[in-house]
Structure formats: C-alpha cells, structure tokens
Amino acid sequence: MTATIRTVAAHRAAADLFRTLTGSAPAGVWSAPGRANLIGEHTDYNDGFVLPFAIQHRTFAAARLREDGRIRVASTFSPEPVEVTLAELDALFPSAGAPAVAEWAAYPLGVAWALRALLPDGSGSSLAGVDLAIASDVPVGAGLSSSAAIEGAAGSALNELWELGLDPVALAQVGRRAENDAVGAPTGIMDQMASMLGVANAALFLDCRTLETRSVPLGFAEAGLEVLVIDTGVKHAHTTGGYRERRASCERGAAALGVPALRDVTVADLPRAAELLDDVDFRRVRHVVTEDQRVLDTVSVLAAEGPRAIGPLLVASHASMRDDFEISIPELDVAVDTALAQGAIGARMTGGGFGGAAIALVDHALVGPVSDAVRTAFADRGFADPHLFTVVPSDGPRRDA
Ligand code: GLA
Numbered sequence: 001m002t003a004t005i006r007t008v009a010a011h012r013a014a015a016d017l018f019r020t021l022t023g024s025a026p027a028g029v030w031s032a033p034g035r036a037n038l039i040g041e042h043t044d045y046n047d048g049f050v051l052p053f054a055i056q057h058r059t060f061a062a063a064r065l066r067e068d069g070r071i072r073v074a075s076t077f078s079p080e081p082v083e084v085t086l087a088e089l090d091a092l093f094p095s096a097g098a099p100a101v102a103e104w105a106a107y108p109l110g111v112a113w114a115l116r117a118l119l120p121d122g123s124g125s126s127l128a129g130v131d132l133a134i135a136s137d138v139p140v141g142a143g144l145s146s147s148a149a150i151e152g153a154a155g156s157a158l159n160e161l162w163e164l165g166l167d168p169v170a171l172a173q174v175g176r177r178a179e180n181d182a183v184g185a186p187t188g189i190m191d192q193m194a195s196m197l198g199v200a201n202a203a204l205f206l207d208c209r210t211l212e213t214r215s216v217p218l219g220f221a222e223a224g225l226e227v228l229v230i231d232t233g234v235k236h237a238h239t240t241g242g243y244r245e246r247r248a249s250c251e252r253g254a255a256a257l258g259v260p261a262l263r264d265v266t267v268a269d270l271p272r273a274a275e276l277l278d279d280v281d282f283r284r285v286r287h288v289v290t291e292d293q294r295v296l297d298t299v300s301v302l303a304a305e306g307p308r309a310i311g312p313l314l315v316a317s318h319a320s321m322r323d324d325f326e327i328s329i330p331e332l333d334v335a336v337d338t339a340l341a342q343g344a345i346g347a348r349m350t351g352g353g354f355g356g357a358a359i360a361l362v363d364h365a366l367v368g369p370v371s372d373a374v375r376t377a378f379a380d381r382g383f384a385d386p387h388l389f390t391v392v393p394s395d396g397p398r399r400d401a
Contacts, residue, residue: 006137007058011400013076013135014060021074021081022131026062027161032152032397033058034138035145035194036227036359037350038203038218039310039317040295042325044188046250046288047209047263049295051216052190053393054198059136059149060400061108063157066129071112073154075134077104086127089113094181103183107147108132108154110182114174115158118166127162139387141235143351147183148191151175156397168196168396169211185237186244187352198396205299209263216299218393223307225345226367228360230374231387232331236355243352246284246325253277253285262288287325291317307345311361314346318358327353331383336360338377342370359391 011029018026033054040050066072071089074081082105084092092100093113099106116124132154138146155171158164166174172192179185179192193206197213201221205214220227254262256276257269262285265273273285294313301309318336322328332349339347339360347360362370371388378386 004056007056010058010135010137011060014062014133015401017074017076017135018062018064018131018133021072021133022064024064026133026401027064028157028399029060029062029401030153030156030160030397031058031060031400032149032156032195033198033394034149035191035198036229036391037190037194038359039291039298039314039348040190041291041317041321041351041353042246042250042327043288043291043295044190044208045186045247046254047261048288048292050190050206050208051203051295051298052194052206053203053218054194054396055144055391056394057138057144057149057391059134059138059146059153061132061134061153061157063130063132063161065161066131068129069125069127070129071109071132073105073108073132073134075104076136077134077140078102082109084109086112086116086129087125089116092182095184097184099183104150106183107150107178108134110178111151111154111174112158113182114177115155115162115164117177118164118174130158130161132157139231141237141356142229142231142387143236143349143353143356144229145191145195145351147179147185148175148195151178151192152195152397156399160399169193172196186247196396198394200395201393203393205295209261216302218302219307220361220393224364225307226362226364226390227392228339228344228362228367228370229357229389229391230335230339230360231357232329232335232355233384233387234329234331234355236352242327242354246327249281249284250288253281263292265289267293283324287320290320307361311344311346314348314361315340318348321349321353325353329355330381331378331386332356332358334377334381334383335374335386338374339370342366342373344370
C-alpha cells in the first residue's frame with residue numbers, strides 16, 4: 001500500500017472506531033504528522049538547535065463533545081477504551097514514574113490534562129466531556145514520533161472542540177507536558193514542534209531555547225533526491241534507561257562548565273570541558289556541542305549549495321552519535337554504512353536512538369538498489385528484516401473532516 005492509501009485508511013479507521021465506540025458520527029476528524037529529524041539529535045533538551053521535518057504519515061483523532069464531564073479514549077492500538085471524568089485527570093497526572101493508565105491512553109489523556117491545567121482556576125470544571133477515537137499510520141517505535149503525532153491530533157481536536165484558541169506552539173508545549181508528566185518520558189520539544197509546525201518541502205529550523213522557528217526549504221524533489229527510511233524494527237522507548245542517562249550527563253556537563261545549558265558551550269570550549277569532565281561525560285558534551293554546530297552548518301549549506309552538499313554533515317552526525325553519545329546499535333550502523341557504500345549522499349540514525357530508524361538521502365534511481373543492499377546486509381548478519389520506505393517533508397496538523 002502506498003502511504004496515501006494507508007493515510008486514508010487510518011482516517012477511516014479513526015472515524016469507524018468512533019462509530020463503534022459511540023454509535024454515532026464524530027463532530028470532526030483532526031490529524032497531525034510524525035516527523036523525521038534531518039539533523040540535530042539530543043540537542044533539544046540542551047536548549048540547542050534542531051532541523052526536523054514533518055512526514056506524510058499521520059495520526060487521526062475522531063472526536064465529539066459529550067453531555068457529561070467524562071472523557072473516553074479508544075485507539076486501534078488496543079481493544080480496551082479508557083474512560084475517566086475530567087476531574088479525575090488531576091489525580092492521575094503528573095504520574096510519578098510509570099504512566100497511571102495504559103501507556104497509549106496516557107498520551108491523549110495527558111493532553112486533556114495539560115490543556116485543562118492552562119485554564120484559569122476553576123474554569124476547567126465547566127469543560128464538556130469528550131469521546132476520542134485514534135488511529136495512525138505512523139510506525140510505532142521507529143523514531144518517527146508516533147507519540148507527538150497522537151499528542152498533536154488529540155490536542156488539535158480538543159483545542160477546537162473546547163474553543164481554547166491555542167496556537168501551534170502552545171499546543172506543542174501541551175504535547176511535551178503530556179509526554180514528560182503523563183507518560184513519564186523526559187524528552188525535549190523537538191518532536192511536538194516538528195509535528196505542529198510542519199511545512200511541505202521544508203524543514204523546521206528550531207531554536208529550542210527561544211522556540212523561534214524558521215522554515216528551511218529542502219529542495220529534495222527538485223534535486224532528484226529521496227529520503228529513504230530504514231526502520232530496523234528494533235523498538236526503543238525513552239521512558240527508561242539510556243535517554244535519561246544521556247540527559248543526566250549533559251546536565252552534569254553544563255553544571256561543571258558553569259552554564260545554564262550546553263547550548264552555551266562552543267566547539268572552542270571543548271578543551272576546557274575535557275579537563276573538567278570524566279571521559280564519558282566529555283564525549284556526551286562533545287556530541288551535543290558539535291551537533292549544534294552541524295545543525296547551523298546544515299542550514300547554511302542548504303541555502304548556499306543545496307541539498308546535495310549536506311551529506312558529510314549527516315555522516316559526521318551519525319559518527320558522533322555512534323562514538324561519542326553511544327546511542328546507535330549495530331543495525332543502525334549497518335544501515336548507514338550500507339546506504340553510503342551504495343551511493344547515498346548522506347545517512348544517519350534519526351530520533352532518540354537505541355533502536356528505531358536511520359534516514360538516507362539518496363538519488364531517486366538509487367532507492368531500489370540501496371534498499372536491496374540494506375536487506376541483503378541485514379540478512380547476512382542475521383538481523384530481522386528492515387522496513388524500508390521513503391518520506392516526504394509534509395504539512396502539520398489539519399482538520400480532515
Ligand atoms: C526523542 C525525543 C526528542 C529528542 C530526540 C533526540 O525523539 O522525543 O525530544 O530529544 O529523541 O534528538
């Protein structure tokens with residue numbers, strides 16, 4: 001199935017699930033996209049720079065207000081709907097550690113909770129209840145922000161139904177709050193901003209300290225280039241282990257250097273960082289500091305020379321994640337090395353790491369040969385079959401019906 005057909009199917013699945021849940025039609029269907037990150041990994045929670053783009057894969061939320069103060073969420077991820085009163089959300093969240101409800105339900109319920117928390121004291125109690133049915137064609141656990149897509153779709157639906165009038169940046173902040181405090185994943189704001197502010201054929205240059213954004217034309221199609229996603233099928237989760245440890249290293253690094261965040265450290269400061277930090281924390285810091293610079297360089301190179309010139313920056317980013325930040329896995333390294341050996345212009349793992357996907361920037365004519373070579377390389381090493389598909393820089397949230 002092509003992505004467009006799958007996306008139509010996900011739209012229909014959300015509307016159908018809503019009918020099964022409630023016996024009637026939704027008031028509307030809202031959707032938000034997943035994202036791929038072109039460059040700028042683990043820089044967002046360090047107040048740094050990122051350059052992601054929204055993709056054509058989307059999550060749909062079919063929704064309608066209810067007469068009572070209950071919120072009920074259903075999804076095609078799980079047969080069991082979850083239903084609570086809006087007032088009960090305040091007892092569920094913020095959840096210490098593991099989410100207080102089934103993990104998939106913590107995303108939309110966390111968004112509802114975070115939206116209510118924005119309202120002046122007391123006015124949250126006047127909000128009507130809501131039924132919400134969710135379906136998605138964003139691959140889960142692939143590092144393509146299926147979670148931000150759920151938050152964006154649910155947030156867009158509730159924003160309109162509750163007549164809150166929030167702008168996309170405010171909705172991105174609501175999504176991040178849900179992810180951090182309802183799901184318990186200590187992530188930055190890149191994914192939610194990429195989903196909420198996506199623009200077709202462009203990447204989003206985001207300063208994660210000020211939340212200032214700029215749309216950066218990519219020109220991939222005009223240059224005859226495709227972004228091939230190589231999903232290793234190795235699932236990752238950012239609620240546990242490695243992601244949290246990497247954040248802690250970055251915070252120790254910033255504290256030792258006497259700055260609010262690693263954003264305030266430059267490549268010229270690295271020799272001093274080497275004196276102050278142990279080897280592991282130093283390498284974590286070096287990744288973040290050099291990655292911030294690579295994002296800025298990618299933006300300049302795209303403008304000055306076009307997309308064919310950014311390959312070395314993507315390759316250097318992957319090496320830094322593999323060797324300094326140590327968040328790659330053998331499957332991702334084989335995906336990147338094989339794509340490059342077959343003539344990809346650049347390739348790197350994308351997203352939080354420890355599994356998930358790599359992206360490769362390849363000539364249109366090389367999509368087939370690179371895909372075949374990656375499949376063969378995975379089979380030779382006894383890795384599970386990878387999932388390969390191309391993604392297109394796409395628009396952000398919308399109301400679909
Ligand atoms: C995950 C998080 C983001 C970001 C990336 C790494 O996708 O959700 O906030 O930290 O990892 O760049």
